[in-house]
Amino acid sequence: QVQLQQWGAGLLKPSETLSLTCAVYGGSFSDYSWSWIRQTPGKGLEWIGEVLHSGTTNYNPSLKSRVSISVDTSKNQFSLNLSSVTAADTAVYYCARRPIRYFDFRFEDWGQGTLVTVSS
Amino acid sequence: DIQMTQSPSSLSASVGDRVTITCRASQSINSYLNWYQQKPGKAPKLLIFDASTLQSGVPSRFSGSGSGTDFTLTISSLQPEDFATYYCQQSYTTPTFGQGTKLEIK
Numbered sequence: 001q002v003q004l005q006q007w008g009a010g011l012l013k014p015s016e017t018l019s020l021t022c023a024v025y026g027g028s029f030s031d032y033s034w035s036w037i038r039q040t041p042g043k044g045l046e047w048i049g050e051v052l053h054s055g056t057t058n059y060n061p062s063l064k065s066r067v068s069i070s071v072d073t074s075k076n077q078f079s080l081n082l083s084s085v086t087a088a089d090t091a092v093y094y095c096a097r098r099p100i101r102y103f104d105f106r107f108e109d110w111g112q113g114t115l116v117t118v119s120s
Numbered sequence: 121d122i123q124m125t126q127s128p129s130s131l132s133a134s135v136g137d138r139v140t141i142t143c144r145a146s147q148s149i150n151s152y153l154n155w156y157q158q159k160p161g162k163a164p165k166l167l168i169f170d171a172s173t174l175q176s177g178v179p180s181r182f183s184g185s186g187s188g189t190d191f192t193l194t195i196s197s198l199q200p201e202d203f204a205t206y207y208c209q210q211s212y213t214t215p216t217f218g219q220g221t222k223l224e225i226k
Contacts, residue, residue: 045164045207045217060214062121094163104152104170104211110163 002027004111006095008080012118018082022095022111023075029053033100034078035107036069038091046091051078052100085118092116122146122210126218132226137198141221143191143208152212155184155193158220159204167206168193198223 008020022034030053039045049059051069059067068081082089095111098104123146133139143153151171156164166175168184171191181196195202203225208218 044219045209047215047217096163104154105209105215106154106166106169106211107156107164107209108166108175110165113163 002097002109004095004097004109006093006111006114008093008114008116010114010116012085012116013120014086014118015084016118018085018089018093018116018118019079020093020095020114020116021077021079023077024097025076029073029076031099031101032097033058034069034071035096035098035105036080037094037096037107037110038089039094039113040091047105048080048082048093050098087118090116090118122149122213122216124208124210124216124218126206126208126221128221129219130222130224132224133198134226135198135200139195139198139223141193141206141208141223143186143193143218145189145191145210145212148188149210149212151187152210153184153186153191154209154211155182156207156209157202157204158207164207200225 003025006022033050035050036048049069051057051071066083071078092113094113096107125144127142153171155168158164167178172184183194205220205222207220
């Protein structure tokens with residue numbers, strides 16, 4: 001039974017960098033790709049990007065210029081950095097995993113979510 | 121981006137009812153369509169992938185159908201725990217989600 005546990009700063013000022021980390025407990029780390037997804041009342045659910053065990057990344061083009069996702073395989077953790085945040089980045093951020101043996105993005109397991117608020 | 125449009129946005133129904141939620145893609149996505157259920161304060165839960173395949177552990181009263189641009193999620197007999205918000209998500213290209221359908225108790 002896999003568990004994704006996430007943490008990070010919940011309150012940021014405009015122009016700061018959002019940083020979140022997700023730790024994976026149980027299951028195989030290398031058989032999955034690891035994503036960040038955010039949810040706002042206005043825009044709904046938005047996929048931010050993913051990282052594979054190898055460190056290969058894939059980002060949503062709409063956020064690509066500000067996003068960096070990295071992986072620490074020694075700790076079974078992956079992290080999100082989102083630079084130059086504005087109020088529009090206020091959201092609940094989720095980590096999630098999808099099996100890489102399939103072509104499609106089916107998010108089978110999710111973290112508990114972290115509310116990040118951007119306010120001056 | 122492929123736009124996903126769900127209808128209705130909200131729906132009132134009673135325990136035991138059969139309900140159908142529709143999801144339309146702005147272009148063909150073959151069968152690369154997933155459905156999720158989300159309850160307040162919780163992460164989404166995968167119900168159906170590949171348009172019609174039930175995720176392990178999901179009750180058989182949930183079913184999905186469709187291909188191309190038009191898809192449906194059907195709950196054959198609503199149970200109290202099914203009142204939640206449902207989202208479709210395409211995985212043909214960069215993943216995008218529908219805006220959600222809130223299923224409420226009548």
